[in-house]
């Protein structure tokens with residue numbers, strides 16, 4: 001529930017073409033302890049102001065020259081789009097009350113003002129509005145959590161698969177290539193076993209930040225398992241366009257890690273698959289990159305293997321071209 005202070009600090013806009021009505025409402029709100037209240041006598045300013053300040057409550061007079069309150073609400077609805085329209089209609093016309101609710105106002109206050117009614121309705125509406133905002137924020141956070149790895153903040157496998165699908169769509173349209181690089185740290189278990197899981201976590205976070213730092217802004221760097229990361233590159237034309245960045249990634253991961261008083265060394269192996277040469281869908285590209293990674297591990301680690309352009313024969317080992325890091 002929003003606290004009393006949060007309610008009193010909420011952003012409120014009073015809209016009325018009559019200066020006396022505005023003064024009266026401002027006085028009522030100030031006396032009640034509201035601290036963040038502004039006003040306008042110009043209905044055409046309401047939408048631009050709301051776009052700029054995102055009010056928690058708009059106290060809106062319905063009968064105004066030029067734009068009336070109903071027209072203003074139409075504009076506000078377009079801004080909020082499916083959100084919560086924070087409008088409390090002010091009206092002296094009993095027949096306007098239901099019309100205002102039908103037009104999107106959450107509630108109304110009758111003129112002349114009854115102080116108790118004004119206080120209660122404003123408080124109740126702000127409570128709901130702030131709760132609604134908390135809920136929207138919470139659901140955004142939940143969505144983020146569902147798509148990101150909590151330790152490193154990188155996209156997780158689910159988001160990665162979406163991103164690869166988008167990259168493939170683009171590559172199909174542009175007749176370009178895309179690469180999937182599958183990374184697995186070498187000997188990471190030893191770091192956990194020797195220095196503890198917390199130290200391992202620090203290393204993983206540093207690796208994540210190095211991988212992101214070495215990649216282009218448009219590439220996706222994801223964490224897909226304990227010490228496994230995948231990088232997707234779109235808009236490339238040859239295997240070299242992936243092999244060169246892969247060599248840089250291997251170099252970046254092999255820089256020392258300074259954690260507390262420790263200096264740790266680590267390396268990584270990488271498997272690369274190319275679209276459309278090695279596979280033409282998300283799952284297969286990941287699987288081919290994973291199998292190239294396995295080859296890199298088997299042939300000594302700290303290196304990158306690219307899957308062969310030709311598909312392997314059934315039951316035959318996958319052919320790979322090899323690129324070792326500079327010594």
Ligand SMILES: Nc1nc2c(ncn2[C@@H]2O[C@H](COP(=O)(O)OP(=O)(O)OP(=O)(O)O)[C@@H](O)[C@H]2O)c(=O)[nH]1
Nearest residue numbers: 184185186187188189190192197198200201226227
């Ligand atoms: N600190 C930490 N360790 C993790 C996390 N998730 C998985 N691990 C550990 O990461 C290790 C990964 O195992 P492997 O890849 O088989 O170990 P490795 O020593 O890197 O082996 P190679 O890949 O063959 O070099 C396991 O010991 C897991 O327990 C995590 O979130 N934090």
